[in-house]
Amino acid sequence: MNMNLEFKAKTYTLDWDDIDKDVLYRRLHEIRKNHINTRKLVFRQSPTKSGYHIRGYLHGNASIPRLRFQFQDDPRRLLHDLFNRPDNIHDVLWDRKTIQGKVFKAGQWEEYHE
Numbered sequence: 320m321n322m323n324l325e326f327k328a329k330t331y332t333l334d335w336d337d338i339d340k341d342v343l344y345r346r347l348h349e350i351r352k353n354h355i356n357t358r359k360l361v362f363r364q365s366p367t368k369s370g371y372h373i374r375g376y377l378h379g380n381a382s383i384p385r386l387r388f389q390f391q392d393d394p395r396r397l398l399h400d401l402f403n404r405p406d407n408i409h410d411v412l413w414d415r416k417t418i419q420g421k422v423f424k425a426g427q428w429e430e431y432h433e
Contacts, residue, residue: 329377331386332412334393336370343371347431350390356381364426366416372425374412 335343347360359376375386387397415424 328383329380331375331377331381331383331390333373333375333387333390334365334370334396334412335373335391336365336393338370344431346391347373348433350375351431351433354386354390360431361428362431363428366413366423366425367418368423368426372412374428 335346338346343362347362350357350360356377356379357375358378360373361376362371362373364370365372373390375390384397384401413425415422417423
């Protein structure tokens, strides 16, 4: 099994569950302030409306698992991606989710501006 735990890419995704918009903006501000390699952040509400999906665009390559851990990505998702999909660790977010036959769709992407 080839587990590349130092996978590098120019984009990363984050899944933040159970947070409101104030926490979202505070976290996005911290990323922009402390990670100068991030050139753009976009976000949308997750399909179940309980959190947010974030996509970060980088100026160069970065260690994606390290960034996702540092930026408080959903720990279950991070572990699952590391052990089951190490080559796609930077780009797995769902547009919709089905729970008991009911379909939930994610919101529209918005760009974060300070």
